[in-house]
Amino acid sequence: MSGQTELELAGQVVELVRRLGGPAAQAEAVVTRADLALTRFANSGIHQNVSESTVGVRLRVHVDGRTAAGGGSVVTADGLSALVERTLTAARLCPPDPGWPGLTPPMPMPDAPPVDEATAHAEPDQRADRVGAFVAAAGGLSTAGYCRTAHRSSAFANSAGHSAYGRSVEAAMDGIARRDGADGVARRSTDRLSDVDGAELGAQAAAKAQAAADPVELPPGHYEVVFEPAAVADLLQNLSFYGFNGKRYAERQSFAEPGAAQFDRAVTLVDDPLGGSGLPFDAEGTGRRALTLVEAGTTRAVAHDRRTAAEAGAESTGHAVAGGATWGPMPRNLRLTGAVAGPASAVGRSTTGAAAGAVVDADTAALVAGVRRGLLVTDLWYTRVLDPKSLVVTGLTRNGVWLIEDGTVVRAVRDLRFTESYPRALGPGAVLGLGARAVRQPERVDGAWWAAPSLRLASWHFTGGASG
């Protein structure tokens, strides 16, 4: 059985449901083989180095008006039969499911970007060498982080006659350099391991760590801020999970109001799952495509799977995920479209003295140049939602904060805690500038990413300093 393709296995599962559950039983199956590897380093040495070659089957059945889902890692004939039998049994014992939206009909699949075979079959030596380059480029500072590669080969089939197949790859690196407790970070997500330049990232992290030394403590309060792409990624993630989630929207737990000018006109948000290597279909077999969520400040859409779309009288946007009935469909490849940031400044002109190295690109330099007094924030950490509807979030800065005065980064600042409503902070009139170049940031699992340029906001509410 191990020689069967993912598409053959998915079709076999659907056929088993038809045989064991009768012709009226509806079924959809996703079979995914994955080769995932992650090389992790700390104290400038590789301390954890893992890989896995796995196969998984996800099955959802709808029989006699009732629905159940199941999954497994055993793809022998006995294993698949057991999966089908227990899932059918579970469905028959469940209460009715009046919201069942039906199966995805046959539909053409979009073209997905080609898969880089070198990344798909990367060896541990290749990841280790990038780690070595990162460490070497940090100039003796202690370093930590990871380099990972991921390859997925996935097939979908359902009893409505629809089937699809696709592959995806990802390479990512995320690392810090450390100097006396001050950390600098650099991270990238890309479709090709050959695009991951460990030396460039290590040098960038080290420069920021050097610039973050000897921080001072500032009092909490409202500050104008320039967020670097790593920090903006946190905004995008929380907006996606809590705001542009079709289930939360249906439950009235989302701030999103399609048609309303909820954001500054500089904000355009597009979920672009095939803007990088990605599977061309979602967990229900719906083709994935770009979806404009916010256009020039006006909310246009939320993400739907078939269930939330049916509730809303809309169509699925291709955002179904396993477990979506509980967690809801949500964008996971969000891009904040950049804008011209004004006259470009040379990197380094916007920093002085000990803070040199805090600004690592021209986009950020241009935004910093316009700030009379504010903070440059590299990264946000441990953000948690206090209220989902207003999307009030608390969290901390991490990996570098600097005070900006008269357009110049003047010194490092100790980390601050904030409590802020994300939609309000991005509201009309609140965005004072956007960088031109979106930098793709990795999520904790492959397949999800956030692409953002640097961002200048009029106000951010810091509610606590490093000492409380």
Next chain:
Amino acid sequence: MTEFDAAAAAVQAALDAGARYADARVMHRRYESMTARNGDVEELTQDESIGLGVRALVGASWGFHAVPDLSDAAARDAGRRATRTAMASARVPGPPVDLVPVQAVTASWASGCQIDPLGVPLSDKGDLLVDATRTMAEHGADLAEGLYQIWDTAKWFVSSEGHRIDQRIRECGGGISATSIGDGETQRRSWPSYRGQYGTTGWELVESLDLAAHAAQIAEESRALLTAPPCPAGETDLILGGEQLALQIHESVGHAIELDRILGWEAAFAGTSWLDLAQLGSLRYGSELMNITIDPTIPGALGSFGFDDEGSPAVKRDAVRDGRWVGVLAGRDSAAMANLDYGGSVRADGWARLPMVRMTNVGLEPGPHTLEEIIAATDDGVLMDLNRSWSIDDKRLNFQFGCEVGWEIKKGRRGRMLRNPTYTGIGPLFWRSMDMLSSETVSWGTPNCGKGQPGQVGHTGHPAAPARFRNVRVGVSA
């Protein structure tokens, strides 16, 4: 071929390929969860996963590989790949690696279970959630949610030192939540905590929660919170209920005493710790009422086991004694690096994940008071309970928590309900301010502790009881 045979084949192949130490875990996990919303079942999922993960040590470098195939050929290939990966690690070597000694044993262990949770009819489990969520909806909740989760895990551990250990751990739990939605905000009340209470136990735990009996009250309280006065901002005496104190322990003690964090192994992601090993045994962590134990032997608590995932037997240890820091959560390699003589707190989230330092049951020993005595002794303060949000910095010092509900405490009496209660502080200063602690201990289970890259979800237990803290900053808002 038995599961032990597959694990042994993987270990032998790793040694044959050049490893100086290897261990392997075969795991077979069955998982079931059901969620209900507003009187209907929302989702039922049943998963079953079987596979093998093998870890190899070459010189000072580790490698790990996992496969979902227990055939002899697949197991041996996994062992060889783990060793090859370890050799790649040596291209960027770390310091020398030793393992603290652990007696190699052949043993079996199983958690206690009166009612097999997977044997309870789905219709009965569904009725429980449907009835409770319907009651909440009828009593004013806009969003009435309930869930249960069950894990039934069998695992077989083999090491090149001679371990052969099999364990079966059954875990389950559940809970209900009522959310009321107002203009611009939501309010939530849960029982017994948001997304439930869990343990290494059978379905008897879920039955003991009596979800239906609490449904109406929490729905009404969630509605009432929409018009309750907000928690005032300022410094006051803070009384925490046991469920919130359990998370406070988890975040500001449990993670801080993880030795891998202290050694910098998690610096880039989960973070480090404010604790310095040079102060182990002398640092004042909290008040003298603060006695924290690391105890994986507590029957029924979620972090309990017979052996950890590198073969160390479950042993109770002190982490904080009379307010002084005295112990850590460790594994065999991290302990050796820190010149300590014990591991015992290493676990893996399934066969495809590397074993790493995790909390077991980390909790407070009971105090001398009761909650009512604490309230009666408080002239002016706020009582908060049931976690709603949690955030803490990467050194585990600066925290801010939000709770579902607060109550005003005036002249020794519980007064009106307060909405959006939050509190913030710095870990050791907060713990040093604890001056009253209840004896009403519950072992709260946290089944969603995230750590590691690739991500792992840990199941941890936290014995905790209500306690009072002096002069705490409360009422932080946007």
